[in-house]
Amino acid sequence: MVERGDRHSGGGEQGHRPGAEEHGANGPTAHGAAGGRAAAYGAAGGRAASAPLLGREPEPTLFELSVPGRRAWQLRSTGVPETPLEELVPAEHRRHAPPPLAEVSERDLVAHFTRLSHRQFSVDLGAYPLGSCTMKYNPKMCDTVAGLAGLADVHPAAPPVAVQGWLRLLVELEEALCAITGMAAATMQPAAGAAGELTGLLLMRAWHRAAGNVRSKVIIPDSAHGTNPASVTLSGYETVTVPSDARGCVDLRALRAVLDDEVAGIMLTNPNTLGLFEEDIAAIAAAVHEVGGLLYYDGANLNAILGVVRPGDMGFDIVHLNLHKTFATPHGGGGPGAGPVAVSARLAPFLPGPRPVRLAPADAGAGTTGVRYGWEMPERSIGRVHSWHGNALVLARALAYIQVHGADGLRRVAELAVLNANWLRRRLAGILDVPFDRPCMHECVLSAASLEKATGVRALDIAKRLLEEGFHAPTVYFPLTVREALMIEPTETESLQTLGALADAVDRIVADARAADGAARAAAAPRTTPVGRVDEARAARRLVPTFDARR
Numbered sequence: 332m333v334e335r336g337d338r339h340s341g342g343g344e345q346g347h348r349p350g351a352e353e354h355g356a357n358g359p360t361a362h363g364a365a366g367g368r369a370a371a372y373g374a375a376g377g378r379a380a381s382a383p384l385l386g387r388e389p390e391p392t393l394f395e396l397s398v399p400g401r402r403a404w405q406l407r408s409t410g411v412p413e414t415p416l417e418e419l420v421p422a423e424h425r426r427h428a429p430p431p432l433a434e435v436s437e438r439d440l441v442a443h444f445t446r447l448s449h450r451q452f453s454v455d456l457g458a459y460p461l462g463s464c465t466m467k468y469n470p471k472m473c474d475t476v477a478g479l480a481g482l483a484d485v486h487p488a489a490p491p492v493a494v495q496g497w498l499r500l501l502v503e504l505e506e507a508l509c510a511i512t513g514m515a516a517a518t519m520q521p522a523a524g525a526a527g528e529l530t531g532l533l534l535m536r537a538w539h540r541a542a543g544n545v546r547s548k549v550i551i552p553d554s555a556h557g558t559n560p561a562s563v564t565l566s567g568y569e570t571v572t573v574p575s576d577a578r579g580c581v582d583l584r585a586l587r588a589v590l591d592d593e594v595a596g597i598m599l600t601n602p603n604t605l606g607l608f609e610e611d612i613a614a615i616a617a618a619v620h621e622v623g624g625l626l627y628y629d630g631a632n633l634n635a636i637l638g639v640v641r642p643g644d645m646g647f648d649i650v651h652l653n654l655h656k657t658f659a660t661p662h663g664g665g666g667p668g669a670g671p672v673a674v675s676a677r678l679a680p681f682l683p684g685p686r687p688v689r690l691a692p693a694d695a696g697a698g699t700t701g702v703r704y705g706w707e708m709p710e711r712s713i714g715r716v717h718s719w720h721g722n723a724l725v726l727a728r729a730l731a732y733i734q735v736h737g738a739d740g741l742r743r744v745a746e747l748a749v750l751n752a753n754w755l756r757r758r759l760a761g762i763l764d765v766p767f768d769r770p771c772m773h774e775c776v777l778s779a780a781s782l783e784k785a786t787g788v789r790a791l792d793i794a795k796r797l798l799e800e801g802f803h804a805p806t807v808y809f810p811l812t813v814r815e816a817l818m819i820e821p822t823e824t825e826s827l828q829t830l831g832a833l834a835d836a837v838d839r840i841v842a843d844a845r846a847a848d849g850a851a852r853a854a855a856a857p858r859t860t861p862v863g864r865v866d867e868a869r870a871a872r873r874l875v876p877t878f879d880a881r882r
């Protein structure tokens with residue numbers, strides 16, 4: 332990004348460790364007892380801290396730091412005589428001028444990137460309450476697992492006999508994800524949630540086609556994430572939108588009115604993007620199945636129900652899982668991520684392949700010892716959706732996360748995620764509007780509509796002011812169905828002290844907005860971060876993906 336400005340700031344994540352019980356120190360009792368003011372959450376120690384981002388001056392590019400001849404490496408002298416390049420490479424294959432690369436020492440290189448990292452917010456730095464995106468702390472133990480030589484140093488084309496451990500890992504992850512979702516089989520190939528959506532819709536299409544049905548429409552609720560209608564269009568279907576009712580859930584009557592034999596299926600996330608559980612899910616499933624449609628589960632919000640209820644038991648046929656959300660693998664700025672897709676038994680023959688499978692003893696190869704796993708192409712496969720086997724080291728991290736938590740630990744993740752969101756919802760009620768004032772799941776949607784009416788200060792201004800306070804901003808203006816929306820998802824990884832500090836910061840910001848000249852101060856935010864207020868839309872509308880030092 333060449334422009335100055337982004338919404339990043341410091342925050343205060345508090346000593347999360349991977350084991351679920353370890354959250355106990357900040358657990359239900361402590362949450363319930365806290366009255367709602369700073370002193371109360373500090374009483375038991377564990378003060379919240381936030382880290383301001385550093386660097387107001389522009390950071391020079393590597394090209395600006397470059398000095399001819401400087402190198403980030405050195406080779407020891409060996410006594411082997413040097414041969415001139417001209418003797419080794421024919422003239423027609425030699426460059427006439429050196430490549431335009433930055434020439435810097437290792438020391439300057441490391442300092443450059445370290446300085447840059449201090450200007451950027453990350454899950455390792457502090458609370459990242461970005462609703463719907465589930466930005467939770469990634470335990471370092473999972474990185475250690477993914478770095479093991481037996482996993483990291485393997486070529487994806489290695490023959491099955493040489494990679495039995497990897498194959499077992501993939502099979503065990505598939506089994507775990509199927510047990511968690513209540514599905515029969517899964518593909519690990521898709522690279523993110525959105526890639527999983529497209530894969531799932533292609534599976535829906537293949538299944539209908541195989542049954543001789545060419546259907547044209549997929550239903551999505553008006554609160555859906557933007558990737559849902561985008562994936563519907565990419566997969567060749569037409570989107571039909573159903574409205575939410577006054578409780579923020581799918582309007583069942585409106586849904587029934589659009590159901591016919593042209594409907595291939597419905598895409599839902601449950602809890603939905605308002606953080607509310609779709610209580611009519613069984614009736615929705617029955618109505619869609621009755622017209623021969625399928626139910627697609629957008630797993631972005633699985634964090635809320637992990638180990639408590641399964642999409643398969645709610646009637647879903649296809650589920651994508653954003654491993655970088657629920658299973659705490661790196662999101663990685665667009666990748667490499669993983670969005671496995673799990674399906675019910677009737678859709679399994681259509682899954683992308685080849686798939687890792689347990690081999691029946693007879694297939695294990697006569698005389699071959701220890702070969703228990705291999706690759707198999709599902710009989711009616713839609714084909715590959717990723718090169719090789721997907722982003723395999725992300726998959727290894729997810730299995731480590733699942734195994735270290737165990738079934739009870741995963742359930743505790745969901746319980747704490749829901750508890751944290753409800754604590755914030757109650758604490759912020761009265762400071763901001765609460766459009767749907769009933770218990771939420773893992774995230775809560777608040778609104779700055781009244782504040783805007785009274786002061787002109789908008790949700791975006793609050794987000795920018797939070798950056799000055801040392802917190803990453805929540806998601807704003809989503810879902811589209813709520814005016815001046817602020818969507819807060821604390822996740823289970825944040826302590827009571829951090830939740831309290833975040834709520835206190837919002838409280839201060841709103842009080843300041845109502846004070847004299849508050850609107851002007853809010854409009855100028857963020858003033859203390861390395862990057863100030865930016866044109867929010869320009870980077871998306873005028874994409875400049877290359878940097879040329881010579882220009």
Ligand SMILES: Cc1ncc(COP(=O)(O)O)c(C=O)c1O
Pocket residue numbers: 463464523524525526556558559600604629631632653668670
């Ligand atoms: C509800 C919902 N669906 C789908 C997605 C897309 O997931 P991904 O970012 O993994 O492509 C997101 C992303 O935040 C989401 O919140």
